[in-house]
Amino acid sequence: MPPSGATARRRLSLPPPPPNDLEPPACPVPPSPPVRPAVAATLLAAGVAATPAHAEDPAKALRLGAKEKLIPRGTVTDPDGTVHTRYERTYEGLPVLGGDLVVHKSGNGTVEDVTKATEETIKVPTTRAKVPAPTARRSAVAATSADAPTGQEPRKVIWAAKGKPVLAYETVVTGRQKDGTPSRLHVITDATSGKRLFAHEAVRSGTGNSQWSGKVKVNSVKSGKNFVLKDPARGGNQVFNARHRKIEQGPFPGFSNPTDTWGNGKGSMPQTAAVDAQYGAAETWDYFKSVHGRKGIRNDGKGAPSYVHYDDNMDNAFWDNDNFFMAYGDGPGNKRPFTSLDVAAHEMSHGVTGATAGLYYFGESGGLDEATSDIFAAMVEFRAKNPKDPADYLFMEKLGAKPERYMDRPSKDGHSADYWFKGLDDLDPHLSSGVGNHFYYLLAEGSGKKTINGVTYNSPTKNGKKVAGIGRGAAEKIWYKAVTTYMTSTTNYKGARSATLKAARDLYGTKSKQYKTVQAAWDGVNVK
Structure with missing residues (x-):
């Protein structure tokens, strides 16, 4: 039942689909990092399991075209039984960026409302590109201001986030931002004209003795004769020592100790930043779980790794949404770790947004x-x-x-x-x-x-x-x-x-x- 004083949700009246025109079909747009096959399969399975068996097909209810398909990303179920299912959309098998949507169904499976990223009809004259993929990659690399940019192989997509949908390429260009933070810039290039349409940054920049939070409790596990700074109560959250290197220069060691006391409250000891990072991850995990019932960033019960002492003189902290990890720089002269509680919570919350609304970063x-x-x-x-x-x-x-x-x-x-x-x-x-x-x-x-x-x-x-x-x-x-x-x-x-x-x-x-x-x-x- 709705809460006291609530009005019933608006029931969406959708005309039946024309007999031969439409098929089951299609919704949202894959967010710009594409969902990897293994992740997509997991989400698809979860979406199907969470959807009532008697529910009407949302693609038919939305009258989407026969060339469109829907891929469930996950569901939220309200106490009154209403189910909100997020979808990504494909068109002729191509990801539709900016075409994502949420279908809101009552407990009996009736579609009540739909929230769309775009109201435009998803349709393009052809999915054959006039611009070769290598040309799009060179254009994407040339357009970025990052240091030492390198473009990955472009993927063909439908770009629908702004205006009329067009056939395009998405190229991920890696490099370094001006403050030293890694850059993973997703560049969208028109596959017909070669014009750059859009660019979206995937890297969001931002009992132990911690430097910023005083004496705090951190969980660890016993491994042999030592303790390891790993939190089994929170999805296995673990902190690693990047030793002023970048992720591609890993792997990096975790923090271990003969006793279960960590850090000394001063930046001169590498463990101190690890205490702050582990404390921040724990408090963020506990907040989302206790207040919102969310189990971890992706709501799958799994923790994310954190890397402290990341890179040399990096004056920032960041969340890498593509690769699902948190990193903290030590600031100018490697003397000011970016490991305060609000920084940790801020960056990890980017992960929650990426796993749900998937807001484009522009x-x-x-x-x-x-x-x-x-x-x-x-x-x-x-x-x-x-x-x-x-x-x-x-x-x-x-x-x-x-x-x-x-x-x-x-x-x-x-x-x-x-x-x-x-x-x-x-x-x-x-x-x-x-x-x-x-x-x-x-x-x-x-x-x-x-x-x-x-x-x-x-x-x-x-x-x-x-x-x-x-x-x-x-x-x-x-x-x-x-x-x-x-x-x-x-x-x-x-x-x-x-x-x-x-x-x-x-x-x-x-x-x-x-x-x-x-x-x-x-x-x-x-x-x-």
Whole structure:
């Protein structure tokens, strides 16, 4: 049953498919890292198992073309039995990037609603490319600003994330970003004209004695006479010592000790950064499990490896969505490890977004990806209640003279956007994320001046109207449900407003304070 005050979900009335025109078919777009065959098979099996046997075929209900096929990516089931299934789409066997969708079915299998990354009909005149693949690869390599770029063999795709679908190539170009972070740039090239259409970065940049969080508990396992810094209670999360090298220069050793005491709280001891990384991974795992019922980044119960002391003088930390690992640099002179709790939670939350909404890392969808990681980083801190690192709505405040970002008024960093404006799409995702961060702060805490854990905030609204927050508990549940259930690869801020309103409707009903505050908070950041 829907919660008190909730209105029934809208039932989608779809005309029956024409007799010979359509077939079972097709939905979403494979996200740009393509799903590898083994992963696709696992998701397909999970999707079929989770779908009621008597449910109508979503492809037929959506009247997709005979050349389209759907590949289930996973499902979310609500307490009332509603099933939300994510799909990727293919066209004549080619991945459709930007064609992903979510089908929302009632407990009896009736399609009630559909969330699409694109409303365009997926169709191209031909799947025969005029531009040779080697030409597309050279063009992709030439277009990147990364150091020492190398292009992998392009794959042919349908590009549907912006405008009319076209036949294209996707080339993954590897190299190094300006701050030393690895680059895995997915470049989309028109297969007919050779024109570059789009580029998307897959690498998201961002009892032991830790350097940033004080004395903390970390799990280990006994191996022979030594202990190994590996966490069996959380999917086998393990930290490795990259010894200032890159991933391709591995493999790297794990951390072992004759006693179960790790680090000394100082950066001079390599184990100290490992303690911070393991603690951050554990707190992030526990947050998603206890608050949202999610078992690990991919919700499959498996942990992700973390690499500390990554590369030489790397002034960053990052999540590699293609290869599923976390890495922490030691900063300039290798003296400032990027292993604070909010950094760990931020980067690993990129993995959760990649495994669910799959937001493309450009424009407003990229801003939403960054905002999601900032939001969950703050929520992990509030749940952790670490006295050495009091929770706040600031990001990376432990690592520098001032915070990297401010959620109550993002423009305090001198660059980020407080409100939506025409042209926001052109900003770097770390700056356009300000709109999402500001919305979330207003939703949770409200507008105006207040002090939380010793930090003073003063959050304004674009329309000058006061917003009364609904609290972190309700806000985090609404945002998580919106990301995992209603956002797709191309969701922009207008779409995020719709997604969070649907999430609030499902959780609390349309007459609730929570639903009305979602509306007010988006109004406050000029997202209408």
